[in-house]
Amino acid sequence: MTAGDEPPAVPDRPEAPFLLPGELAIDTAIARRAIGEFIRGQLRQAGFDRAVIGLSGGIDSALVAYLVAEAIGAERLLCILMPYRTSSPASRTDAEEVVRRLGCASDVVDISPMVDAYFGEADGAGAGGGDARSASPLRRGNFMARVRMTVLYDRSVTWGGLVVGTSNKTEALIGYTTLFGDAACAFAPIGDLYKTQVRQLSMAIGVPDAIIRKAPSADLWPGQTDEAEAGFSYPELDRLLQAMVDRRRSDEELDALGFAPELVARVQRLVATSEFKRQVPPVAKLGPRTAGVDYLYPRRRPGSARTRPG
Numbered sequence: 045m046t047a048g049d050e051p052p053a054v055p056d057r058p059e060a061p062f063l064l065p066g067e068l069a070i071d072t073a074i075a076r077r078a079i080g081e082f083i084r085g086q087l088r089q090a091g092f093d094r095a096v097i098g099l100s101g102g103i104d105s106a107l108v109a110y111l112v113a114e115a116i117g118a119e120r121l122l123c124i125l126m127p128y129r130t131s132s133p134a135s136r137t138d139a140e141e142v143v144r145r146l147g148c149a150s151d152v153v154d155i156s157p158m159v160d161a162y163f164g165e166a167d168g169a170g171a172g173g174g175d176a177r178s179a180s181p182l183r184r185g186n187f188m189a190r191v192r193m194t195v196l197y198d199r200s201v202t203w204g205g206l207v208v209g210t211s212n213k214t215e216a217l218i219g220y221t222t223l224f225g226d227a228a229c230a231f232a233p234i235g236d237l238y239k240t241q242v243r244q245l246s247m248a249i250g251v252p253d254a255i256i257r258k259a260p261s262a263d264l265w266p267g268q269t270d271e272a273e274a275g276f277s278y279p280e281l282d283r284l285l286q287a288m289v290d291r292r293r294s295d296e297e298l299d300a301l302g303f304a305p306e307l308v309a310r311v312q313r314l315v316a317t318s319e320f321k322r323q324v325p326p327v328a329k330l331g332p333r334t335a336g337v338d339y340l341y342p343r344r345r346p347g348s349a350r351t352r353p354g
Contacts, residue, residue, distance in 0.1 A: 219318020
């Protein structure tokens, strides 16, 4: 934990239900305009005008839904709710409220049969065999994340839209994401916002207070919360990550800022060991020009845009 007093909160309005350290405060109006242009530009460059989002009932996916609806219109957004049988009923209620307020299209896909078909149930083993029946909650959670992304990419075909990512900067830096699960997407509108900044922008854009106020959770098992599982608070973690990553502070400088050495070491280890999640797979170079190594073009390469969805 950090030493000394907590920095003052800088809410968008006095009754803000979360702590926002002053150094993490952003201009929400500028952020909304920049992200809106980013969303429209990514869709336009790829030749799409629709988007698909997995809506969990949490703050990240809710904010992205609001940002996409604001950028391209709610009529071009499809939100997919994908509960598992042990998922919190409140999460579905919150997701449905976002859909109601936005007026966008939505669908519900219960992933329980797909997950149980692999891990098995009480009356027998599934496709994953006997070992899968005793899988840990984390292993099951990663599998669920990948099943959900499979559903999203399938629905992106029938909807004719790009899958929009909902992960934030904090999650990406510490590796709190699942490869080919929640980390998979065509583009990531809030990928450069720390969790506390996600909360600030959510207040500004009108995400329901119930979603902003509840404890962040991946809903991996009943009662699970991100902060309890990780052992630190998001405001504290975000302050440290910003100092480490954005400001490139040394260990000595971090210590002078009041961050405990054991916390710094732990977070540094998380960032380092999850680097592979933030990069494209390396390629063994054999030929004279290798895709992703020395055959490189920007995404906006002339002729790269599709002429129609598909």
